[in-house]
Amino acid sequence: MSIEIRNVTKQFGDTLALDHVSLTLEENKIYGLLGNNGAGKSTLLSIITDRQKATEGCVLVDGENVSGNDAALGKLFLVGEQNLFPDDMKVKRAFDTAQMFYPNFDRAYAEATAEKFGLNLKKKITALSTGYASIFRLILGLSVNTPYLFFDEPVLGLDAQHRDLFYRLLVEKYAENPCTIVISTHLIAEVANLIEHTIIIRTGRILKNLPTEELMADAFTVSGPAATVDAFTSGRHILTSSTLGGLKTACVQGVPEGELPVGLELSKINLQDYFISMMEEEDQK
Amino acid sequence: MKMNLKPVFRYEMRDYLMGSWPFFAVIVAIVIASFAGAFLFNGGEVSFMGYGMAACICLFVFGVVEPRPALRLCAQMGVSRRTAFVGNLISAVADCAILALAGEILFTIAKVFAGSRMAFSDIYQLFYQNEHLMEQLSIGGHVLSILLNTACMLAAYCLGMFFTFLFWRLSKVWCVVAAVAIPLTLNIVPAAVYRCVPLARAARAFIDLLASSAWNLMGFLVIVAAVFAVISYLLVRKANIKAPTSK
Numbered sequence: 001m002s003i004e005i006r007n008v009t010k011q012f013g014d015t016l017a018l019d020h021v022s023l024t025l026e027e028n029k030i031y032g033l034l035g036n037n038g039a040g041k042s043t044l045l046s047i048i049t050d051r052q053k054a055t056e057g058c059v060l061v062d063g064e065n066v067s068g069n070d071a072a073l074g075k076l077f078l079v080g081e082q083n084l085f086p087d088d089m090k091v092k093r094a095f096d097t098a099q100m101f102y103p104n105f106d107r108a109y110a111e112a113t114a115e116k117f118g119l120n121l122k123k124k125i126t127a128l129s130t131g132y133a134s135i136f137r138l139i140l141g142l143s144v145n146t147p148y149l150f151f152d153e154p155v156l157g158l159d160a161q162h163r164d165l166f167y168r169l170l171v172e173k174y175a176e177n178p179c180t181i182v183i184s185t186h187l188i189a190e191v192a193n194l195i196e197h198t199i200i201i202r203t204g205r206i207l208k209n210l211p212t213e214e215l216m217a218d219a220f221t222v223s224g225p226a227a228t229v230d231a232f233t234s235g236r237h238i239l240t241s242s243t244l245g246g247l248k249t250a251c252v253q254g255v256p257e258g259e260l261p262v263g264l265e266l267s268k269i270n271l272q273d274y275f276i277s278m279m280e281e282e283d284q285k
Numbered sequence: 286m287k288m289n290l291k292p293v294f295r296y297e298m299r300d301y302l303m304g305s306w307p308f309f310a311v312i313v314a315i316v317i318a319s320f321a322g323a324f325l326f327n328g329g330e331v332s333f334m335g336y337g338m339a340a341c342i343c344l345f346v347f348g349v350v351e352p353r354p355a356l357r358l359c360a361q362m363g364v365s366r367r368t369a370f371v372g373n374l375i376s377a378v379a380d381c382a383i384l385a386l387a388g389e390i391l392f393t394i395a396k397v398f399a400g401s402r403m404a405f406s407d408i409y410q411l412f413y414q415n416e417h418l419m420e421q422l423s424i425g426g427h428v429l430s431i432l433l434n435t436a437c438m439l440a441a442y443c444l445g446m447f448f449t450f451l452f453w454r455l456s457k458v459w460c461v462v463a464a465v466a467i468p469l470t471l472n473i474v475p476a477a478v479y480r481c482v483p484l485a486r487a488a489r490a491f492i493d494l495l496a497s498s499a500w501n502l503m504g505f506l507v508i509v510a511a512v513f514a515v516i517s518y519l520l521v522r523k524a525n526i527k528a529p530t531s532k
Binding site for chain 1: 286287288289292295296354357358360361362363364365366367368523525526527528529
């Protein structure tokens with residue numbers, strides 16, 4: 001049970017959105033798909049769910065090619081940024097429709113969750129505010145009970161309270177009914193504790209594809225007097241560094257070795273800092 | 286690969302029927318108004334000949350407005366373009382048949398009540414029973430009328446669908462080119478055919494062939510529908526499915 005992305009390339013005119021991307025999404029794991037704007041995250045998710053066709057390569061869901069395959073597509077649900085529902089459709093009717101298409105759609109759960117978020121079922125989807133439009137799509141995603149669930153910028157326009165509620169519901173849902181979840185987001189700090197496996201994508205290429213713990217264990221932050229930091233990090237792979245007055249902070253790739261000089265402070269790097277450091281390093285290339 | 290047609294058909298059929306009943310209600314209202322004109326106000330003979338054509342226009346509009354949202358919804362609901370397209374087309378065929386049947390029943394009943402004071406005729410009577418417009422059709426005549434109306438509506442639907450997908454896939458520049466080229470072609474081609482004697486003869490022979498039997502016209506309309514349906518599918522089979530709005 002897995003999704004295999006084999007050598008997928010997507011070209012839009014002169015722009016190469018995805019460049020020979022190969023990945024495997026294993027069952028019952030939460031993945032974080034991270035990348036800057038225009039990195040190719042949404043394009044990749046659209047190709048996985050067959051909303052866009054790859055220029056080259058293919059996507060296999062449990063061994064079956066997803067292209068034009070209802071059995072494979074029925075196992076996937078993408079909570080995207082866009083509304084693909086008809087203009088005149090109301091939330092309630094969208095739930096009816098989801099129930100028609102997805103046999104495991106949990107109607108009672110959807111309605112209960114809508115109540116928790118304060119979503120009016122009688123409203124037209126296009127009349128919802130940006131935040132509530134996101135909430136509507138999140139509720140659908142949480143209720144369809146497909147083996148593979150994709151969230152593309154899921155908390156777009158949501159306030160802090162609703163974001164927190166969504167993350168809690170997602171964890172609850174995952175605990176009750178494990179499935180493969182892929183979250184593509186710019187709010188890395190908020191999902192850092194959720195994601196088990198991190199995929200970092202940049203200009204259509206996969207930069208990192210590792211379990212989050214392994215990724216975090218492979219970098220650290222050291223801070224202290226600039227001269228001491230420079231001496232300690234000499235010969236090491238520095239991802240980024242910043243200096244403020246006489247104090248310097250450096251993000252270093254690798255595992256800290258040897259004795260830590262007096263005056264230096266060592267800390268574990270968090271996912272967001274690691275991501276920023278990596279992007280800055282890439283910018284300098 | 287097995288197609289998940291059932292939910293698509295159920296969803297689409299509901300949508301088409303929701304769109305068709307107001308049209309049919311308006312037709313019923315026109316028939317009632319015709320009765321009122323003929324009987325209550327002693328207005329003499331009244332004729333109503335537009336049901337088939339009106340239904341064709343209605344189906345053309347359905348063809349323009351329905352397939353794109355259906356394709357988007359199916360993409361959201363884990364259904365392929367092919368299944369969405371086929372499901373949509375099957376629903377449209379069913380809707381055409383239902384409208385043709387409902388129209389035939391309505392006007393048969395209306396004829397019985399109206400007697401000789403009102404004339405109700407449709408595409409079949411106008412083309413193939415022109416000298417017997419006031420007469421009741423035989424069972425075979427009713428069946429032919431239903432089939433002919435269904436074929437007309439289906440051709441109109443597929444034409445509408447072709448236009449909506451064509452303008453969806455074309456870039457802005459090509460949209461303008463197509464918008465200018467289509468009416469120009471529709472004007473120039475018949476005029477050119479009329480002026481070119483061999484072509485005019487061939488066209489005349491073809492029209493005579495269609496006029497000789499309702500089956501010929503039906504066959505031609507089904508071929509037109511099939512051609513536009515195939516082109517429409519080729520237009521969408523690799524289309525990027527995107528939302529029309531940002532929300």
